[in-house]
Amino acid sequence: MTLTAGNTLISLKALSKHYGTHTVLDRIDLEVKSGEVLAIIGPSGSGKSTLLRCINYLEPPDGGSVTIGTTTIDATKPVERAELSGLRRRVGMVFQSFNLFPHMSVLRNVSLAQERVLGRSRREADERSMQLLTRVGLADKAGQFPVRCSGGQQQRIAIARALALDPEVMLFDEPTSALDPELGLEVLAVMRELAESGMTMIVVTHEMGFAENVSDTVMIMADGHIVEKGPSAEVMRNPQQERTRRFLRAVHDR
Structure with a gap:
């Protein structure tokens, strides 16, 4: 099925996650439409990052279900490898840390997964990688190693790598938190361009300007x-809600 703008792309039903006796996610219900940009904000320890990791099953939830497009996984049942692959194939994720391979060139970092996951030839993968590196403003860094790139450049490379697998949705877990403000702006500019292009995005962020001015929906x-x-x-x-007002006051008073 081809999803058009306005259709529900992501649906979470009663999603729960526990660590021992501590409840991290308590029966979360959420729908995100195709093309929507959802910003998730809130205090540390509120479950924001865990929610992202449960959506792509980096953290298996303890209860509820995750649906992305036509793929649904029920957390109360054994998960088939094909189901998990089908879910993850639809999702790209960018973390706080860049997680690039230091011994590979920038180009190889973006191309490798395309060859292994999508079965593209090296030539096809490299062509796609160069398109994406151009899109994030880093075509001139293709032959260099990540260590020669700034933190902002490395995060943009990580975004290009995630996009290279042609995901239907992009998850961002505080992608600018490890960067100084100037380098963070480089990454936010790329994310703004993705949002304007119609990419479905869920962004955990402390960037209040991004949440207010770029996202369609804010969730506390x-x-x-x-x-x-x-x-x-x-x-x-x-x-x-008073809890929202208290959090936003604390953010603005910093």
Whole structure:
């Protein structure tokens, strides 16, 4: 099935995650439409990053279900390898750390997974990699090793690598948190371009400007729950819940 803008692309039903007696995610229900950019904000320890990792099953949830496109995995049942591959094939993820291979060139970092996961020839993979490196403004770095690139450049390479697998949705886990403000702006500019191109994105972020001005929807999490969710400018400027108001006051007072 081809998903068009406005169709639900991601659906979470009663998604739960526990570590021992500690509940990290408490029966989360969430829908994200194709082409939507969802920003998730909230205090540390609220379950934001765990939610992302449960969506692509880097952290298997303990209960509920995850649906991406036509692929659904029920956390209460044994997961088949084909189901897991089908789910992860639809999702690209960018972490706080860049996780690039230091012994490989920038080009090879972006091409390798295409050959192994998608079965592209090296020539096809390299052509696609160069298109994406050009898109993120780093075509001139293709032959260099990651250590010769700044943190902002390495994060943009990581974005290109994730895009190279042609995902339907991109997950970003605080992608600018390890960068100084100037380098962070480079990454945010690429993410803004992705949003404007219609990429479905879920972004865990402390960048309030991005949350208000680039995302379509803002979701506030605290203590493993969704506290508030709605149109970005509305939530950021006129929050309805006291917990949201308290968090935003704390952010603005820093």
